Amino acid sequence: MLSAEExxxxxxxxxxxxxxxxGDGTIxxxxxxxxxxxxxxxxxxxxQPVEILVPESVRGRHGALRESFGHDPRPRPMGVDLxxxxxxxDGTELIAEISLxxxxxxxxxxxxxxxxxxxxxxRLRDFSEAALRSAEExxxxxxxxxxxxxxxxxxxxxxxxxxxARVEDDADQRVEVxxxxxxxxEAAEGVRRIARGLRPPALDExxxxxxxxxxxxxxxxxxxxxxxxxxxxxxxxxxxxxRLALYRxxxxxxxxxxxxxxxxxxxxxxxxxDEAVVxxxxxxxxxxxxxxxTERGGGLGLLGMQxxxxxxxxxxxxxxxxxxxxxxxxELPGSIKxxxxx
Ligand SMILES: Nc1ncnc2c1ncn2[C@@H]1O[C@H](COP(=O)(O)OP(=O)(O)OP(=O)(O)O)[C@@H](O)[C@H]1O
Ligand SMILES: [Mg+2]
Numbered sequence: 303m304l305s306a307e308e309x310x311x312x313x314x315x316x317x318x319x320x321x322x323x324x325g326d327g328t329i330x331x332x333x334x335x336x337x338x339x340x341x342x343x344x345x346x347x348x349x350q351p352v353e354i355l356v357p358e359s360v361r362g363r364h365g366a367l368r369e370s371f372g373h374d375p376r377p378r379p380m381g382v383d384l385x386x387x388x389x390x391x392d393g394t395e396l397i398a399e400i401s402l403x404x405x406x407x408x409x410x411x412x413x414x415x416x417x418x419x420x421x422x423x424x425r426l427r428d429f430s431e432a433a434l435r436s437a438e439e440x441x442x443x444x445x446x447x448x449x450x451x452x453x454x455x456x457x458x459x460x461x462x463x464x465x466x467a468r469v470e471d472d473a474d475q476r477v478e479v480x481x482x483x484x485x486x487x488e489a490a491e492g493v494r495r496i497a498r499g500l501r502p503p504a505l506d507e508x509x510x511x512x513x514x515x516x517x518x519x520x521x522x523x524x525x526x527x528x529x530x531x532x533x534x535x536x537x538x539x540x541x542x543x544x545r546l547a548l549y550r551x552x553x554x555x556x557x558x559x560x561x562x563x564x565x566x567x568x569x570x571x572x573x574x575x576d577e578a579v580v581x582x583x584x585x586x587x588x589x590x591x592x593x594x595x596t597e598r599g600g601g602l603g604l605l606g607m608q609x610x611x612x613x614x615x616x617x618x619x620x621x622x623x624x625x626x627x628x629x630x631x632x633e634l635p636g637s638i639k640x641x642x643x644x
Contacts, residue, residue, distance in 0.1 A: 325411020375404035555583035563587025
């Protein structure tokens with residue numbers, strides 16, 4: 303048998319937050335994990351209504367639900383897979399899985415609430431769902447590009463070749479052959495562009511700087527986006543995966559400029575600062591509210607950048623001011639190569 307003190311230790315050591323709430327909704331006990339989850343110290347919560355931990359928008363409903371639990375108290379999860387939201391002291395919200403159970407043998411309506419922070423799990427799940435969706439969209443985009451651009455060009459060329467056979471005059475024929483050759487070159491360049499977009503040229507062979515220069519050229523020629531670039535060689539500081547991650551992050555930042563900033567000019571700086579590889583992409587375009595964009599969970603680009611950087615022990619800082627522009631700064635630790643990162 304455990305002593306009362308040992309039970310207390312178990313209560314306090316639980317990896318989940320635990321609160322004991324009286325029948326009238328007053329918090330009567332909580333463990334350190336509950337303090338940490340909600341950002342309060344114990345004394346601030348004791349005697350408070352449990353609604354203090356519920357976001358204002360759902361407080362009204364919460365009281366009613368609590369009463370209905372009182373009428374039919376039995377253990378139950380409050381919403382597995384429902385995104386229950388809690389409110390921290392600083393006003394931010396957490397996403398939690400909450401289970402309720404009546405205190406056995408108690409007739410005063412005491413309820414034990416177990417709270418587990420599942421924010422990270424949900425964020426990851428959202429990310430992988432969105433990643434799947436985006437892969438599908440990407441395929442659609444490539445299919446469209448191949449169909450509308452490459453296939454159209456080739457169809458036109460077939461037609462011109464057929465007509466060429468009927469041209470009698472040698473000089474006329476030569477002019478037409480030259481024109482066709484030019485068109486074929488363009489079509490081939492288009493295919494290369496699509497391929498490069500899918501998978502950058504082997505970064506190991508040509509290096510990050512060259513691969514990025516090629517991408518900037520594509521943006522200039524293919525999309526009329528002019529990028530002022532200062533690119534230092536950083537290949538010696540990153541392994542192949544690190545280089546690819548950096549390439550993808552820069553690519554996404556520039557694609558965001560192209561799609562959202564409403565300007566046709568950007569700046570790219572890549573170099574070494576304090577043993578770290580740093581890339582900065584800047585534009586003086588429309589700008590946006592970073593918090594809104596990431597909370598809405600709409601785009602995958604910004605999220606993906608963060609995920610990639612974090613995977614390599616780095617980080618991404620996004621600053622944007624509506625009406626003034628956007629600055630994305632990526633930092634990857636430079637020792638990835640030595641650590642033999644896989
Ligand atoms: N350079 C920028 N200038 C202005 N707005 C931007 C810029 N970068 C991002 N945004 C805003 O942030 C939002 C989120 O960007 P994010 O890259 O995550 O998604 P997206 O570009 O809309 O879609 P995708 O998943 O294809 O990248 C964009 O929809 C846009 O409103
Ligand atoms: Mg994007």
